[in-house]
Amino acid sequence: MSGEPILQVSELCKSFGNLAALNRVSFHIAPGEILGLIGPNGAGKTTLFNTISGLYHPDGGQVAFKGQSIGGLSPHAICKLGMSRTFQVTQAFEHLSVAEAIRIGAYNRHGERGVEAKVRETVAFFGLEKIQDWKCSDLGLAPLKRVEVARAAATDPELLLLDEAGAGLNASELAELMEMLKTLRRKRDMTLCVVEHVMPMVMGLCERIIVLDYGELIAEGTPEMISKNEKVIEAYLGRRSKR
Amino acid sequence: MRRNSRGSWLLAIALAAVAAALPLAFLRNQYNLILLTTVALYGVLTSAWNIIGGMAGQLDLSAGAYLGLGAYTTATLLLRWNITPWVGMFAGGVVAMGFAFLVGFPLFRFRIREVWYALSSSALVVVLQVVFLLWKQVGGPMERLLPSASFSLYNLRFQSYLPYYYIMLVLLLATLFIAYRIRTRRLGYYLLALGDNEDAAEVLGVDARGSKLKALVIYAFLVGITGGLYACIYGFVHTSFFSPTISMEVAILGIVGGLGIIYGPLLATVILVTGRELLRAGLGGRLQSLYLVIYAVVLILIALLRPRGLASLLGAWRKERR
Amino acid sequence: MIVNILQSVADGALMGCVYALIALGLSLIFGVLNIVNFAHGDFVMLSMYLTFWASTYLSLDAVFTPLITIPLLFGLGVLIYYSIIQKTLRERFVVQVAVTVGLMTFLRAFAQLVWEARPRALKFSIIQGNFPLGPFTVLLSRLISASLSIVAVVAVAMFLKYSWLGRSIRAASDDADAASLMGVNIRWTYAFAFAMGSALTALAGGLLMTFQQVDPTMGLRFGLLSWCILALSGLGSISGLLISGVIVGVAEALTVAYWEPRARSLIVYLIFVVILWLRPRGLFGRK
Numbered sequence: 001m002s003g004e005p006i007l008q009v010s011e012l013c014k015s016f017g018n019l020a021a022l023n024r025v026s027f028h029i030a031p032g033e034i035l036g037l038i039g040p041n042g043a044g045k046t047t048l049f050n051t052i053s054g055l056y057h058p059d060g061g062q063v064a065f066k067g068q069s070i071g072g073l074s075p076h077a078i079c080k081l082g083m084s085r086t087f088q089v090t091q092a093f094e095h096l097s098v099a100e101a102i103r104i105g106a107y108n109r110h111g112e113r114g115v116e117a118k119v120r121e122t123v124a125f126f127g128l129e130k131i132q133d134w135k136c137s138d139l140g141l142a143p144l145k146r147v148e149v150a151r152a153a154a155t156d157p158e159l160l161l162l163d164e165a166g167a168g169l170n171a172s173e174l175a176e177l178m179e180m181l182k183t184l185r186r187k188r189d190m191t192l193c194v195v196e197h198v199m200p201m202v203m204g205l206c207e208r209i210i211v212l213d214y215g216e217l218i219a220e221g222t223p224e225m226i227s228k229n230e231k232v233i234e235a236y237l238g239r240r241s242k243r
Numbered sequence: 244m245r246r247n248s249r250g251s252w253l254l255a256i257a258l259a260a261v262a263a264a265l266p267l268a269f270l271r272n273q274y275n276l277i278l279l280t281t282v283a284l285y286g287v288l289t290s291a292w293n294i295i296g297g298m299a300g301q302l303d304l305s306a307g308a309y310l311g312l313g314a315y316t317t318a319t320l321l322l323r324w325n326i327t328p329w330v331g332m333f334a335g336g337v338v339a340m341g342f343a344f345l346v347g348f349p350l351f352r353f354r355i356r357e358v359w360y361a362l363s364s365s366a367l368v369v370v371l372q373v374v375f376l377l378w379k380q381v382g383g384p385m386e387r388l389l390p391s392a393s394f395s396l397y398n399l400r401f402q403s404y405l406p407y408y409y410i411m412l413v414l415l416l417a418t419l420f421i422a423y424r425i426r427t428r429r430l431g432y433y434l435l436a437l438g439d440n441e442d443a444a445e446v447l448g449v450d451a452r453g454s455k456l457k458a459l460v461i462y463a464f465l466v467g468i469t470g471g472l473y474a475c476i477y478g479f480v481h482t483s484f485f486s487p488t489i490s491m492e493v494a495i496l497g498i499v500g501g502l503g504i505i506y507g508p509l510l511a512t513v514i515l516v517t518g519r520e521l522l523r524a525g526l527g528g529r530l531q532s533l534y535l536v537i538y539a540v541v542l543i544l545i546a547l548l549r550p551r552g553l554a555s556l557l558g559a560w561r562k563e564r565r
Numbered sequence: 566m567i568v569n570i571l572q573s574v575a576d577g578a579l580m581g582c583v584y585a586l587i588a589l590g591l592s593l594i595f596g597v598l599n600i601v602n603f604a605h606g607d608f609v610m611l612s613m614y615l616t617f618w619a620s621t622y623l624s625l626d627a628v629f630t631p632l633i634t635i636p637l638l639f640g641l642g643v644l645i646y647y648s649i650i651q652k653t654l655r656e657r658f659v660v661q662v663a664v665t666v667g668l669m670t671f672l673r674a675f676a677q678l679v680w681e682a683r684p685r686a687l688k689f690s691i692i693q694g695n696f697p698l699g700p701f702t703v704l705l706s707r708l709i710s711a712s713l714s715i716v717a718v719v720a721v722a723m724f725l726k727y728s729w730l731g732r733s734i735r736a737a738s739d740d741a742d743a744a745s746l747m748g749v750n751i752r753w754t755y756a757f758a759f760a761m762g763s764a765l766t767a768l769a770g771g772l773l774m775t776f777q778q779v780d781p782t783m784g785l786r787f788g789l790l791s792w793c794i795l796a797l798s799g800l801g802s803i804s805g806l807l808i809s810g811v812i813v814g815v816a817e818a819l820t821v822a823y824w825e826p827r828a829r830s831l832i833v834y835l836i837f838v839v840i841l842w843l844r845p846r847g848l849f850g851r852k
Contacts, residue, residue: 053446079448091443093436095503104436107429108448115429155448302659349842357658358601359841362792366834369789373831487785491603491666498663535674543667547652550660 004067006031006159006191007052007083012061014044014051021047023215024061029159034185034192036206036223040235044215045195046088049161053085054078065159079108084152085161088195090144094137098128098147101136105154118154126150126180141168146177153184159191160184166198174198178205203227211235255419262412266405276404278520280476283411284469285516288489289496289508290418291465296494297502298431299458300438302357305346305364306493308371309339309463311485313470318389318480319381321398328399332471339467340460347459351452365487372485386479399475407476414472415509418465423505425461434458435503499545501552511553515541568700573822574815575701579711581814583772585807586714587787588794589721590765596800597738597758600650601658603665606788607672608763612638612770613779614676617685620774627690627775628709634767642763646756654755669784676781686778693775710772715807717768721761722803734758786830793837799847809848812836 005028014022021044029035039045050056052063054075063071070078084105093101099119106118123132126146131139136147149165162181166174178201184190196202202209202223209226211219213235219226226232262283266276288306295303313335320326320334346367350360375382392400401407425431433454436444441451474480496515501507515538522534549555591605612634619630649668653661692706725731736744737754745751773779794813798805816836817829840847 055442055446074450075442075445076448076450079446084448085446087443091440093439093443095439096432096435100432100435103432104444104449105447107432112428151447296659300659302662358595359796361601361662362789362796363838363841366789366793366837369785369830370834370838373828376827377825377831488670491669495663495666498659502659532674532677536671536678539667539671539674543649543664543671546660546663546667547649550656 004031005029006066007193008062008064009052010062010064012048012051012063013059014047014056015059021215022051025212025215025217026061027210027217027220029191029193031158031191032185032189033208034181034194034206036202036209037193037195037212038197038202038209038226039212042214043212043235045212046163047215048212049085049163049195053083053161079155079157082156082158083161084108084155084157084159086145086148086152086163086165088163088167090141090148092136092139092144092147095135097133097135098139098143099123099132101147102128102151102154105151108155122150122154125183126153127176142170142173145169149177149180153188153190156188157190159193162192162194162196164195164197166196166201169198174201177201181205259412259416263409266408273404274524276408278517280404280408280411281520282513282516283408283415284473284476285493285496285512286415286509287411287418287469288466288493289500289512290415290422290505291462291469292493292497293500293503293505293508294422294425294434295455295458295462296497297504297508298426298434298438299455300357300434300502301455301459302361302494303364303459303462304361304487304490304494305367306466307368307484307486307488307490308364309343309466310470310473310489311368311371311375311482312339312342313467314474314480314484315375315381315470316467317471318387318474321389322387327397328471328475329397332468332475335471336464336467339463339470343459343463344456347456351455351459365490368485368487368490372482375485376482382480382482384482386481388479389474391478399472400478404476407472410472414465414468419505419509421461421465425458426503426505430454430457438503495542495546499542499549499552501554504552504554506557507552507554510557511545514553569822570819572701573818576704576707577815577818578811579704579707579814580818581811582711582714582718582807583769583810584790584794584814585810586717586765586772587769588791588798588806588810589718589803590762590769591791592762592795592798592800592806593721593734593758593765594762595795597734598650598654598755600653600661600759601665602762603662603788604668604672604784605762605766605791606786607669607676607784608638608766609770609773609787610676610779610781610784611672612767613774613777613783614680614685615767616771616774617680617687617779620687620690626692627687627771628692630774631768631771634771635764638767639760639764642760643756645763646759650759651752651755669788673781673784680781682781684778684780687774690775704776706775710775713772714769717765718803718807721765725803730754730757789830789837790833793833793840795847796837796840797847798849802849805847805849 007029010026012022012025025048037045047056051058054073058071062069065081065083070081102122103115103119106115106122110118123129128147128150131143136144139147145165149162152160166177169177181192185192194205206223209221209223210217211226211232218231218235219229265279292303292306295301313332316335316338317328317331320331321328350363376384390398392398393402394400433444433449436449437451437454445451496511497508500511519534519538522537526533545553587609591602594600594602615634615637616627616630619625619633620627649664653664690706692709695702695704725735733744733749733754736747736749737751741751790813794806794809797809797812813833813836816832820829820832
């Protein structure tokens, strides 16, 4: 874990009306690491992802990807630079088959010649052979989530943002997913940033965790440090007891 | 899929051969030739519409705008500078294309919601109609007749509808081929993805605005060429060529045919436009408008009962995935 | 000169109030059901013909025909909602458009079949005539039409705000799922909103007939006109609708008076397109 960070976020702000969804958020992601991003519901995690990936226009602050400022770039331009993501609420291509959905991602780095091979390879990597001809609208939640990861991975990103890829999966599906993500990093040199509610996944996967609460960064550290951090416990438990 | 595609090609070629042979069945009957030409013309329009409407999911209602632009460009080039329609119709396609770019560029930039895209494209047709009505040098309220001649290859004037039918058929085959090429390549996949979910497509590297613009411009080009031919067939141009009715009809045929399916709009056109024209000829007189009433009812029924389009009937029969 | 301009502005403003009434019906249908009704303008056209009929055969003055046509159009709205519109609610947007464009074609062809293509106008209405007001001439029919339109728009606004039914319509338009949890019968509310939107065109059609003729192709003009007003005002603001209606009416009147009568639709659609490009939410919109 050396060298320049692959992603550097500084003082990022985003608000909707009077509501500040992100308030001067700063953090970095080092090349090759798996960073966890956690926080209670409504903490601004998805807003952060949306702002980094270009779906939202930042109101202030800087986002630099591989040393280049990407604030205000459109999502497809950011994807071309080497960053892709999945969605918390699955965003399926209803009329496309699984293989076709992956093909959309595969076209990012491949022309008509290479795209078939890339699709086949991705399908095999994520174990989707059996359902590759199914329509995305016919899939259940677990396969759908996997297809989302697969199509994002097919764009050959250097940084992959995963928004609750583990939500709604059972224990064995979760274990499989974690294995795949680890392989992605090892074999494809991908850097991962995961937003997650499923604690075993966060603890088992991430080397470093940052915690967001009410749009502000409140803690950063190793999983052990985070699990003992007073502020974090307060954010998760305190609010519940106050209600 | 591979095995299937060979059969599909053979079927397509066989159908094209039948279409080419059809006029031989009633060479003497000009009415039937008009009917065939009309169906082929609508076939081009709806198949081209499929690119922007069916694949990209943009409900475009501006076919009449590009049709009129193509017609007026062709006619003006011929009348003012004696440039043959053979060149003129491609010029018409280019003018339509340029106009589509000017319109699409701001529209797609602001990610205008589908409703407003549909409505503004519909308004566009009326705007152009008025512009050409007021633009005395090129348009005006009267029809502008093209040079009359019993036979002139240079002016694209023929006594019979037969040559027009064949030219239209060539254009139709070209349009279908272009739609097929797009559908099976990057742009087609991108458009389908955009039609389904724009945000998801964007983060996978799909340039939404660029892809939609490409689709719109290709569609406009094809419709523009058709407009040039349209002018030659009628022998005049008139502002009524900027027709909101034709624009909506093209879209509706594309929808009830089956969105994004290459042969869907053509299928709907062949069945429904033929049916409509036969009804029109059969009823006539006092009941002149009855054919439109029936036609409208049929369209509504198909849209309600077969929301995936007529092609889904065939699809179910062939158990074929799109 | 200045008197002439003001005269045009006033005429256009009066006309704009009737336009706002038409757009209000559309806004109810679009806002509540989220259905893009391309046939709305053709409902106006149909209402105008029904007015023509009622006043020709029943010797009823155009101002009073809404007493008959409003229930008629309301009933027609209910019928169309249950037979057609309801089935498209869960369909994709394009299917909805295909159906309402089909409906539009149907209404137009029906009008051509029954009333033929030539324009029809009423020979007489008790509110015809005009009177001078200082340097201006006031057309009685337009003044009364505009007043009645404003009264109707305000009445609908009050109804939506204060009545139980009106509130459930607004609840359904904000969030159908939440509203249905709170005991609002969504299907019934939708049917009512659609029928009410249609019934408003009956009033507008009656008023228009006191100073205008009707032909079967008019529907598209009114349809696009009311979409333009809706785009200008944005959803959810009734005073915004009135102001937008007046803006459109005045723009039309000034174009007719000082440029070219045939260019009036050009101006309206240019406003429409520019608004869509610059302010996609409209000038007064909430959503």
